[in-house]
Amino acid sequence: MIGIIDTETGNINSVFNILKRTKIKSIITKKMDELLECDKIILPGVGRFDACMRNLQKYELDKIIKHLIIEKEKKILCICVGMQLLLNYSEEGDCEGLKIIDGHCTKFLISQVNNIPHIGWSPIKSKNRFLNYDGHEKSRFYFCHSYYPVIKEKNIDLINTNFNIEFCAGFIKKNIVGVQFHPEKSLQNGADFLKNFVEKF
Template sequence: MIAIIDYGVGNIGSVINMFKRIGVKDVVFTRQEQEIAQADKILLPGVGAFDRGMECLGNSGLIPILRKCALEDKKPFLGICLGMQLLTKGSEEGQKPGLGFIDAETVNFSFPPGSPYKIPHMGWNTVTVHKPNPLLDGSEEQRFYFVHSYYVHCNQAEDIMGTTDYGSAFTCAIQKDNIFATQFHPEKSHKYGMKLLQNFSSL
């Protein structure tokens, strides 16, 4: 069973619909600690501001069970968009500490005046795969849909699963042991996202 975490922040409908589309039926959208504890895999979605995301997570009371599932039980854990950023130690966008599951910080895009690169970064971009992993196939082009103004800077290069070029290369996908995360939205990325979520469901 895949538990999609309901903490009041996220585009949940499209994530659930994508799982249905690829034939993965054993998926629950939940904020029940017992259901999360019984799940085989955890997905943390999210859109919006970092501090609000951490506040909603804190108010949900689910941080301890998420920490146990990810760090102690070593269940496959996938963060998407804001869900990726919340896994870091903190963000330039806000003041609250992040979950700290990954040795990384969330930082703002910084472009000089007159730059052709706009914020937010929005649209389709190619992902370069940096290491063998069970979610992204490095043998063919990978293209995904992005909408974001901040990105994750990893302090450990070995945690970088994929990068995208937007002015310069930035980390858009990470893996540390059982913990995965993507800045892009697989649920909006057609066949590429379908394959990634199918791979995650098969872990």
Template sequence: MKKKVVIVDYGLGNIQSAINSVKKALSSENSNNNIVEKTSDYKFIKDASHIILPGQGAFESCIKGLQKLDGMIDELQNQVLIKKKPIFGICVGMQLFATKSFENGEHNGLNWIKGNIIKIQSKKNVLPHMGWNKLNNIKQHAILSGVENEHFYFVHSYYFMTQKEENILAYTDYDTNFPSIVNEKNIFGTQFHPEKSSKAGIKLLSNFLLLN
């Protein structure tokens, strides 16, 4: 099946890395028909097969950036919550799925996965949590096939504390053992950056792109 991967561009973050890594992830599939494109126009996500929501920087500027795109949030709700298209949120992109964020005040998220974005509490470690770390308490899931033991690149000071334990596919330890991969049906999100996590990150993205 021909894939059309759409990366939502709301004017923040390193979107080029996301594009490059998705292209690389698709290159392992024997198809020349796959398309990767970025868009700020909600119309272009209507016929997407997979949606990527990247994110970098502060929660508030990311959610505001997304809200500024005319019709985008409504169309995302339609594609993700009603049509059940697979979506992958990266770092703050994943945090946007939450009910609320407490980074620099209190800000509403998309509320697709119940829970809040809160600061890492660490007495002995510096913040941000920056660098390569592993996963633990991993749940069985196709998206994690072959990467269970790998390192991923993190850079963040806040994390997603989901209301339900069942929304957590894996944790990562940084003094606090925080959820590093979240999932609700067709919605996936990682606190780390798969697009910066070398081969393991590309493999994880490939796994996601195999989901229908």
């Protein structure tokens, strides 16, 4: 059973639906006891960093997530703003992040990229043994964001992509996978990614 944290923001149902189609059982919940019983956890996110963080705090989900990740070492996939929330802070707003991973989010500079936001299907590279991607067609995922992570954390596997500049598209550290792209919106490539996370990570 996969527990999808009910952040009430954005793409929760998309994650639920694609898992269902991939024949993976999941529940959407805010409850600690239900999340503790799940094999793995997904933290989705769409929206502004501040709005998402305040929403977590409203339901004390910030504490629950920290407990699940740090004390219980639950395997977790954090998507888009869900991933950004793990960092110290984002330039998109004043809220502090969960500070689980050392790093922050910064905005693209128009002098470096074609357009802001970065929207489209970009190829990722990752040498992690569970989530191994080589930058070819099967590695293209859908991105839609203006802020991207800058990671300072040591001993972490970075997932990279490019959009005129090379930048971090996510990371893998012990029990945590964080991705800037949207596997739940990435057609078959996304379904394969999620299946991989559920079955192999």
